[in-house]
Amino acid sequence: xxxxxxxxxxxGESIMEATILKWLKQPGDAVxxxxxxxxxxxxxxxxxxxxxxxxxxxxxxxxxxxxVPVGSVIARIRTGAxxxxxxxxxxxxxxxxxxxxxxxxxxxxxANVAAQxxxxxxxxxxxxxxxxxxxxxxxxxxxxxSEGVPLHELENIPGSGNEGRVTKKxxxxxxxxxxxxxPVQAPPPPKVTAAPPTYIPVSTPxxxxxTTTSTVMPLPTGNVEIMEMDRMRxxxxxxMVHSVHTSPHVTSFTEADVTNLVHWRDExxxxxxxxxxxxxxxxxxxxxxxxxxxKKYPLVNSSVDGTxxxxxxxxxxxxxxxxxxxxxxxxxxxxxxxxxxxGLARQVNAMADNARQNKLRPEDTQGGTFTxxxxxxxxxxxxxxxxxxxxxxxxxxxxxxxRPVVLETPDGDSIGIRHMMYLSLSYDHxxxxxxxxxxxxxxxxxxxxxxxxxxxx
Numbered sequence: 001x002x003x004x005x006x007x008x009x010x011x012g013e014s015i016m017e018a019t020i021l022k023w024l025k026q027p028g029d030a031v032x033x034x035x036x037x038x039x040x041x042x043x044x045x046x047x048x049x050x051x052x053x054x055x056x057x058x059x060x061x062x063x064x065x066x067x068v069p070v071g072s073v074i075a076r077i078r079t080g081a082x083x084x085x086x087x088x089x090x091x092x093x094x095x096x097x098x099x100x101x102x103x104x105x106x107x108x109x110x111a112n113v114a115a116q117x118x119x120x121x122x123x124x125x126x127x128x129x130x131x132x133x134x135x136x137x138x139x140x141x142x143x144x145x146s147e148g149v150p151l152h153e154l155e156n157i158p159g160s161g162n163e164g165r166v167t168k169k170x171x172x173x174x175x176x177x178x179x180x181x182x183p184v185q186a187p188p189p190p191k192v193t194a195a196p197p198t199y200i201p202v203s204t205p206x207x208x209x210x211t212t213t214s215t216v217m218p219l220p221t222g223n224v225e226i227m228e229m230d231r232m233r234x235x236x237x238x239x240m241v242h243s244v245h246t247s248p249h250v251t252s253f254t255e256a257d258v259t260n261l262v263h264w265r266d267e268x269x270x271x272x273x274x275x276x277x278x279x280x281x282x283x284x285x286x287x288x289x290x291x292x293x294x295k296k297y298p299l300v301n302s303s304v305d306g307t308x309x310x311x312x313x314x315x316x317x318x319x320x321x322x323x324x325x326x327x328x329x330x331x332x333x334x335x336x337x338x339x340x341x342x343g344l345a346r347q348v349n350a351m352a353d354n355a356r357q358n359k360l361r362p363e364d365t366q367g368g369t370f371t372x373x374x375x376x377x378x379x380x381x382x383x384x385x386x387x388x389x390x391x392x393x394x395x396x397x398x399x400x401x402x403r404p405v406v407l408e409t410p411d412g413d414s415i416g417i418r419h420m421m422y423l424s425l426s427y428d429h430x431x432x433x434x435x436x437x438x439x440x441x442x443x444x445x446x447x448x449x450x451x452x453x454x455x456x457x
Contacts, residue, residue, distance in 0.1 A: 004053040006037065006075040008068045015362065017069050018042045019231060025057045031077060038074070041231060042362060055079035139245075140171050146306050147175045232327045243389045247428040251384045252438045256445035258400060259419040260453045261285060272457060276342050280457075283374060284344035286397055287317050289447035290372060291337045297440045300432060301369045303390040309431050318368035318388060319348065321355040322377070329355050330388060332368040341457055376400060382422040392428035393437070395444065397421060421448075 008018055018040040025037045036048040037057065058076045062068050144154050149171070157174045159166040220226065229237065265280060272280040294301045294315055302311045315337040318330040331351035333339070339347065354360045370391060375383040376399035383396040398421055405418040425441040 005073045251426045256448045261451040262419045293443040300393040312369040318371035320373035
């Protein structure tokens with residue numbers, strides 16, 4: 001009766017690993033083809049992994065909360081006519097083929113090195129063998145790519161970081177050694193010192209080298225509550241630190257008189273919902289204005305790859321959505337420039353509903369080229385958003401408030417009550433200068449201000 005390997009599926013082009021949340025089947029349980037066996041989570045969404053064969057779950061190779069690289073064997077299924085009566089017994093995997101689980105969900109790229117390729121002495125791994133599962137920070141990978149260091153060379157560079165990871169210093173020393181012909185020596189083992197009894201060890205991300213370093217923090221005193229970050233909050237924190245380290249952020253501000261837009265929506269929203277079967281919120285109207293301006297200034301719809309600027313021809317707008325647990329996710333409306341207002345409204349509402357119900361697919365959060373976040377939903381007048389890497393700009397819209405405003409008319413200036421809104425654009429100053437950032441932001445404000453009150457939908 002053959003054994004069929006169940007591998008960790010690839011959930012998207014940018015997803016390299018997933019965390020096992022829960023096993024829905026246990027060894028010895030009968031499984032049908034396409035029946036869900038376990039729940040997994042990526043840095044994007046949660047999903048279930050179906051069985052690729054019918055039989056009995058023979059063994060599981062990873063446990064709950066393990067972080068598993070894409071393509072790794074996570075379980076084995078025994079197929080055949082007698083599979084239903086075959087007792088399950090934990091198989092002993094040969095040491096050379098066993099994969100060590102990665103138990104820390106770092107938001108960095110991973111490279112899998114087969115255990116049998118590590119140097120051995122008398123049948124045992126060498127003392128300074130390269131770890132079988134190795135993390136590389138985006139900074140290290142970017143340096144390796146720009147200096148022409150292939151992955152197989154990167155795997156053999158001795159690392160001085162935590163758990164033998166390659167740091168920025170290590171890769172630069174290696175590159176310099178290749179130029180001068182001087183071999184790179186393995187770093188001495190780090191000294192391990194016990195923390196004072198009045199301190200607790202805390203692992204914190206190092207934004208300079210993209211690794212995690214151990215520090216000590218004083219024990220909290222007084223009336224406090226300590227809570228551990230959940231998986232998504234850790235990923236968000238690491239993603240934000242990585243973005244600030246990658247892009248020099250600049251934020252420009254402007255305000256827009258959206259009185260015509262507000263009045264038009266108030267007049268048509270009931271008829272719109274009755275005719276189209278979906279609500280008309282402000283979000284699709286904002287996205288429509290953003291799309292029009294991206295077509296005029298395409299550089300804000302790009303990304304940076306080393307010294308190259310990649311201008312995206314597709315306009316895929318990410319819309320930041322708050323989840324019930326307080327975390328944040330950014331579903332993407334693809335080909336937003338190909339949708340009319342009705343299509344945008346349907347997509348916005350569908351994505352928001354799926355986000356709240358945890359029904360987003362992995363592909364729903366990938367491929368964004370520009371992001372909009374509505375900080376006004378929570379009453380904020382304005383914000384300074386952090387760029388959603390690898391994009392180069394993000395627009396925040398604030399709360400719409402009635403204010404007295406000076407109006408210029410042919411008969412002279414007057415004061416009127418208008419619906420006003422602040423907009424802020426954070427952009428990557430490596431390629432978006434202040435002139436372009438301010439011009440794009442002003443263009444979006446003008447689109448909203450000149451909204452036609454007689455528009456048909």
